[in-house]
Amino acid sequence: DIQMTQSPSTLSASVGDRVTITCRASQYISDSLAWYQQKPGRAPKLLISRASNLESGVPSRFSGSGSGTEFTLSISSLQPDDFASYYCQQFNSDPETFGQGTKLEI
């Protein structure tokens, strides 16, 4: 199985900050990567598909980049609603696998 490694595990930031989360794949996955946001008690919400494609309705302050084995999720200006956990997912090879998550906290 392909291992997905996210960093950092926890990220402390303030409203208005720009933050970046990194996800590394143990093997080449092209652009077969998605990013999710999850809040306590809720299912994950898809933010970005195909490494950089922003889902409809997701604020433009979110952006994704990367290809191959290294990917990033950036939030340009943190809003109070953005404090949550974030996960990456590879779907290039079965089984799909997820990163361990990054908790974004104030």
Place this chain on the structure above:
Amino acid sequence: EVQLLESGGGLVQPGGSLRLSCTASGFAFSTYAMAWVRQAPVKGLEWVAGTSAGGGSSHYADSVKGRFIISRDNSKNTLYLELNRVTAEDTALYYCSRSFTGPRRFWGQGALVTVSS
């Protein structure tokens, strides 16, 4: 509006069995592959099993192969996951999700399974 509603979670003893259900609405259920993804506090998100639109093809994570069975009843718009010979490591929130793999736009609210004596 796509809706997925899981049910059947609960407390089960080690070695026991449980069946989860996921009732779908808002889309043509019989034309979509479906999957179960679980989330345990320690292990994070894990794809568990997936089945084709017609139910004729199923795949499982190595961690559950031989113990879990995914199935569906397209006449009832319902997806199932039968959990057998469960262990503490199967304790998790189980989500059903549309599509076999790929970006997951649609998730249920989850069904909590707790394995404990």
